[in-house]
Amino acid sequence: MEEKGEVKLLGDWPSPFVIRARIALNIKSVDYDYIEQPVPPVSELLLKSNPVYKKIPVLLHHDKPICESLIIVQYIDEFWSSGPSILPSDPYERAIQHFWAAYVDDQWFRSLCRLAKSKGEEAKAAAIEQVKGGLLLLEEAFEKCSKLGKAFFGGDEIGYLDIALGSYLGWLRVNEKMNYLKLLDEAKTPGLAAWAHSFCAHNAVKSVMPEIDRLTEFAKARYGYQEPTLPTK
Amino acid sequence: MEEKGEVKLLGDWPSPFVIRARIALNIKSVDYDYIEQPVPPVSELLLKSNPVYKKIPVLLHHDKPICESLIIVQYIDEFWSSGPSILPSDPYERAIQHFWAAYVDDQWFRSLCRLAKSKGEEAKAAAIEQVKGGLLLLEEAFEKCSKLGKAFFGGDEIGYLDIALGSYLGWLRVNEKMNYLKLLDEAKTPGLAAWAHSFCAHNAVKSVMPEIDRLTEFAKARYGYQEPTLPTK
Numbered sequence: 001m002e003e004k005g006e007v008k009l010l011g012d013w014p015s016p017f018v019i020r021a022r023i024a025l026n027i028k029s030v031d032y033d034y035i036e037q038p039v040p041p042v043s044e045l046l047l048k049s050n051p052v053y054k055k056i057p058v059l060l061h062h063d064k065p066i067c068e069s070l071i072i073v074q075y076i077d078e079f080w081s082s083g084p085s086i087l088p089s090d091p092y093e094r095a096i097q098h099f100w101a102a103y104v105d106d107q108w109f110r111s112l113c114r115l116a117k118s119k120g121e122e123a124k125a126a127a128i129e130q131v132k133g134g135l136l137l138l139e140e141a142f143e144k145c146s147k148l149g150k151a152f153f154g155g156d157e158i159g160y161l162d163i164a165l166g167s168y169l170g171w172l173r174v175n176e177k178m179n180y181l182k183l184l185d186e187a188k189t190p191g192l193a194a195w196a197h198s199f200c201a202h203n204a205v206k207s208v209m210p211e212i213d214r215l216t217e218f219a220k221a222r223y224g225y226q227e228p229t230l231p232t233k
Numbered sequence: 234m235e236e237k238g239e240v241k242l243l244g245d246w247p248s249p250f251v252i253r254a255r256i257a258l259n260i261k262s263v264d265y266d267y268i269e270q271p272v273p274p275v276s277e278l279l280l281k282s283n284p285v286y287k288k289i290p291v292l293l294h295h296d297k298p299i300c301e302s303l304i305i306v307q308y309i310d311e312f313w314s315s316g317p318s319i320l321p322s323d324p325y326e327r328a329i330q331h332f333w334a335a336y337v338d339d340q341w342f343r344s345l346c347r348l349a350k351s352k353g354e355e356a357k358a359a360a361i362e363q364v365k366g367g368l369l370l371l372e373e374a375f376e377k378c379s380k381l382g383k384a385f386f387g388g389d390e391i392g393y394l395d396i397a398l399g400s401y402l403g404w405l406r407v408n409e410k411m412n413y414l415k416l417l418d419e420a421k422t423p424g425l426a427a428w429a430h431s432f433c434a435h436n437a438v439k440s441v442m443p444e445i446d447r448l449t450e451f452a453k454a455r456y457g458y459q460e461p462t463l464p465t466k
Binding site: 067068078094098099 | 285307311324
């Protein structure tokens, strides 16, 4: 066990990347100091801890900084290796989880950001198509788990890919709410829809997932999201 | 040991990403079938093996596909764990190598691509500045290794970050050649300059690094690189 104060996390509550680190720490039952770092401005501590990107999250372990959310999750898994595993032990299964987690960050979340920023019906429709297409691909990946009777990508418990994708659920819901639509559709992606419910209800997750209303207000204030006009059809 | 034919690599010789997988297989002394996949067109085998990205490299191990170069390198390290280690065993050192490898891909190599595509003096100068700035950051990271008397980022032998950065050396040289300049400067980045020499001379590397002249001709033909006019100052 760590002594109090030896693990610190620099974060900002609306960040999906910070949520990842918090869920991983919760899974391992690691006691940590959470240091809220609303940006801007960048604090001296953040600047010193992550001089390359100047971004949260940063995990400080005995004052040594670890940056980048998925690298932090892997570090937590490896350092506190006696706790429940986050990454599978089999090299092939690990590679598959790394592959889909990278897909979620590099492709799928970018399409969600495009949707959030899109202006005009055509751009919005294209972005919605990309977000939904990505979810269909992830549904296929999930089906392999659920056919084995598993509730999560990681098996019976949440793992690396669950954390990677699940951390975005708050922002997915904000985008659904702001656009009066369902992106995570029970009919087309039934596995993922059930998974999202189980994920958010998990003990390691529920205390760190932001409330959708609060996140929506934050999005409006910080990024200038605007309520669209109500759809007429 | 694997039986002949159980490990296959789908690749294309000019790809830095394919080189990564080949170096990792060489380090572990794994015998493999190399299947050249010049693209386009995308072969049926590649389409079936990597339906999400349809890109090389793909490692086929007992016909199970593993995609994405750094994920392949990590898989090779973990599956053939009795060979020389590619990633360090210490979780913090692993996290540092993952961090810089992600920096190399997400930031530095993109600046090199911007330089290759840049048109006009101003855009070119800005891209050169970014490439050199990134190398200065990597020099700092390397200094920590060389102060410990190590020849490589990975220590006395090449490791994960060496492979991540070293795989781009061919394309770095092509860009130097095409622009009549030194990007990897012995005066400003002496550690990296010496490292690049040691890396390219390493037994696991030298047989898979493309010749610069051949790579330059390929770049001209495939991407329409043009010889710039000789600088007058």
